[in-house]
Structure formats: C-alpha cells, structure tokens
Amino acid sequence: MKTSKTLLLAVAMFLCLFSCSRSEKLAPLKPVTEEQKISPAVIDYREEMRNFVIGISEYAKAQHPQFAIITQNGIELITTSGESDGTLSQAYIHAIDAVGQEDLFFGYTDDNVPTPAEDNAYLRAFLDRIKADKKVLVTDYCSGQTNMNRSYSSNNSNGYISFAADHRELDNIPSYPAQPYGVNSNDITSIAQAKNFLYLINPQNYSTKARFINAVKATNYDAIIMDLFLDTNDPFTAAEIDQLKVKANGGRRMVICYLSIGEAERYRYYWQSNWTVGNPSFIRAEDPYWSGNYYVEYWNAGWKNIISGTDTSYLKKVLDSHFDGAYLDIIDAFDFFENI
Template identity: 35%
Template sequence: MKKYILLLFFCVYYFSFSIENEIYKDRMRNFVKEIRNNTSKDRIIISQNGNELYFKNNGIDEEFFKITDGTTQESLYYGDVLKFNIATSEEMKNELLKLILPIRKKGKPVFVINYGKGEKKRDFLKKEALKTNLINELLPSFSLNDLYKPINGYNVNDIHNLNEVKNYLCLLNPEKFYSIDEYYQALKNTNYDLLLIEVSYDNVFFTKEQIEELKIKKNGGKRIVIAYLSVGEAEDYRLYWKKEWNKNKPDWIVKENENWEGNYIVKYWNPKWKEIIKQYQKKLDEIGVDGYLLDTLDSYSYFEK
C-alpha cells in the first residue's frame, strides 16, 4: 500500500511541477506576443536563447511560431559552457539540433553563433551549413565586440527578408570603438547581409538617418538592420536604469546574472518591466530599425529551477 501511495505522490508532484514550468514559458510567449503587437506588422522579430518556446505538447507551438521571423542558436558547434574555441559536446549539440532542425524545416531561418577561430573550423561550419540549411558564423570572442569575416563571404544581392540572408554580423558590444561616429562608420563600411547590432553607444542612439544608411551595404546592396533588445534581464547601463536601483532594487528585479555583470534577471511578466520594454521598443521604432533581436528569452528557466 505504501508503494502505491508514494507512486501517487510522485505522479502528482511531477504533474504539478510540469504545469508550473509551462506557466513560465507561457508567460514569456505572451510577452513576445505583446512585443509583436506593440509594433508594426512588418517589423522583424528574431528570438535568441529560447528555442524551447517553439515547442509545446510534444510538437511545434503553431501560435508562437507565427510570432517571430527567425531565431538564433549560440554555441551549436563551438563555445559550449563559455569555453572559447572548444567544440561543443556531442550530447549538447544533438540536444540543440533536436530543437532547431524542426524549426528550420518548417521554414524559419536559424542563425548559428559559434565562438572560435581557425580556417579548419570555418571550413567545417561551411560544410555543416550545406547539410542543415542553417546559417553559421564563427565569432572571434564571447565579447561580441568586433567585425569578422563571414563563413560564406559577401555578396551584392539586395536582401528583402531573412530567408535571403547568406551572412550576418552579430556585434552587441561596441566598447572597442572610441565614439558612436567611429562605430557607425565601421558598420557602414561593411557588406554583411544582416546586422544584428547594438544601436546605441553610451546611451546615445544612432539617428534615423544613420539607420537608413546602414541599410545599404558598402557595395550598394540593400540589407536588414536588427536592434538588440534584452527582455528577460535588466541592464544597469541602459537609460531606463535608475540610480536608486543600485542600492534598493524594485521587487521585479530578482538577481544579477552570475555570468554577466550588470545584467539582472527580472520577473518579465511584471507590468512595470513590460512598460519599460514598451518604451524602449518605441525608441527603436523611432530610429527606424527593421526589427529586434530579443535576447534572454530563456530567463524562464531560472524560475523553473
């Protein structure tokens, strides 16, 4: 009898735990949906660090799938567990592929961000891309602060949507540049099809005119400009951060990210945080970016644990 009682307890506990975990995923899905509804229909949304959100009840979540236009995957082949230039374990790679291959097969572009150096790695990534139809790049550091040579080289083609993209730049930390003007000129003089970038420097944003100019590659072809936007963590270097939060943080700020100083996990379903993101989103729309790279979507996993 005791055995059956324990089994019943375990089943109830597991079922409750699974429901609780799904609640946090649903809250993030709903948040992304709100972000979509807060902007124009033609604005591009790319998800980052949250590919589990595309799945529900052992299959693709059709409703969420329609909300975004593309997704990314960090460290699929190189850079797992913050180990630069080290191959990701087969186990982890296969787990990630189980998520992103169905997403790609269903038609959504997947941009793979690897961390490492070397021509052999670049050749390997180029061959893998032919097998998987994923867009691989090899970034020279975890800092995401520099330009790099794309795996597939450049082209003069006009880029109208994400499915036409052959290469991309992911530059989210412009610290190595002396000013926003130098940063802007560096970006302007490139031929990447897609820019996944930080669009401000010391809280000074690119102008609408500069964003429009960045939409043209140096070789004259059109390209897409996507702005970085962290929605699962607050950053203490953003305009919205208040000085008093350094000592007394609001109750919707939970804790600092152990791996990234100055980044704080938030209760992303909190109305005050949502309003902050809405206003930041409004600023991005005003300067005319083509869309957003929504980062830290995987913050739900902190609350699940």
C-alpha cells in the first residue's frame, strides 16, 4: 500500500519554509532477516505511534479539553491487528477526535486520476469502522469541475466530509466550488459538527499574514487546516488566529494546526545547524523522495519532548496561539521502520 507523506517545497528559502502533504511510494526495502524476526528487542512500531498520539492528546486536552486531535493516514492503527476487521484499539480511538485520509477517491496513483477500486475499498474498510464515532476528513487531489464534483459527492454519499484540492501543494483556496460543499452558517465548536474544511498549509502565495488572514476570512469553510508559521521566524499570534475563527457568513469555524510528528523537517525552528542523520540519535534517515525531511524514532524521548509535553514544545506553541486542534501527519511512519 502506498504511503502518504509531507510535500517539501524547496525551490528557494521562502518556499522551503512550509510543509505540504504528499503521497509517494517508499524506496525499495531491505528484507527482514530471520534474526531480526526473532529478536526479543523488536519494537512494536505501530503501538509506539499509538502511544505517541495518546500522549500528545493527553497533554493537549489537559490544557484545553475541547482541543481536537486529528490523525492523517496510517488508518490501520485503529485496530490492534492492522486488519480492517480486527479488534479496535480503544485507547487510541478515545485519544483522537477525527481521522484524515488522503487520496481516497482521487490522487492515489497520480493527481486527478481516480484511485484504483481495490485501494479505495481497502481504505474504506477501515474508515467505515470508525465513521460512526469519529469524523472522517478526506483530501482528494483532483481538478476540474467534473472530478471535483465526483470527489465531493462520493465522499458525501459515504458519510465523509472532504476537500478537493486542485493543487497538490495545498497552497491555494480553490475557485471551484464558489462555496464550500455543504456550506452553512452554523457555529462549529467541535470537529464532529463540521460539514466541510479547507486544507491550506502552504502559504507561499501570501506575502503577508494580513493577506493570508483576509483570504481565509472571506470564506465559509467550517474548519481550516493551516500551518503555525507564515515562515520559520513568523508564527501566527493568538490574536491573528482568533481573527480566522469567524466565517464570512458570521458563523464560528475551527482553526486546526498542521503538525508532522513522524518526520523532522530541516526548515522548522527546532532544527539545529549541526543536526544530521544519527545526530541527534533519533534522526534515522532522510526521506529519499523529499530532501530535508527525516524519519525519526518517534518513540525517542528527545523527539517526543520537541513535539509535545514541555513548555518549549511545538504543541505548546500551537496551544498558546489559540488553535482549536492539531492535524497530525506522518502517522504512517511505522511503515518505514517495519520495512528497513
């Protein structure tokens, strides 16, 4: 199964300051040796990711009980066996408020191309296990009115809310449709109430915070997923995030912060000039497809403390900036470690 990951824009320093969602197959993997299979020290990488997410949720909700935790991809984590008909992992499911899934109906093999029926069915088998209790947010990568309409109607008929992204870079507000699918003026105080969302995590087309804020304020999306930073040295303040919480029609919306937890990103504020593979020890390998993104031992205390749980952590900055939730990406990093 294809792994979805974060798109690094590295054209110039300005473009390298933002992470975008991306979806590619991993490089050829080395076979697991018999010695590795029987080693008593083998790590349960899926359980470690579940534990990481649970810890992030506990830390955030202790400070803000209504703070939403949404995990993107890695949907296999909802069952203890990793099979769609397996026992649900109740502790993990209890810790999250929604799940995100890329490429469900479009984009799995290429942008604007329908996802193969077999892969779509595989993903929906998991998503349908959880949709009664947790909101499902689907991002399809397609363009043109015909395919975008198909994406929205297919997701709606399956009980998911969705965003048809006509730019894989997630750097724009699509001009079509003119209003979000399922537009409404209701106040949205939990992600369960949302009928649509905007995925805009790469603000490269907005030269100032004011331009970004004004563009979003002019929309009626129930939720927006965005980055904490306009650029590395310019995070959005609490007052600025508060401005984004009112839809153009007057209803309240949720503002969700994108946060990669399975890879370290070289363009983030926490990156030190002497960091490289093996230093610090939790940095394991550079993503072969996305320069500047590094797989991390996400179970390592050093990495966990960067992301969550301390007053200097990334998540604390998100909470202090008045975001309503976090959208956790690279949840499926367990694929990398299971296959190296």
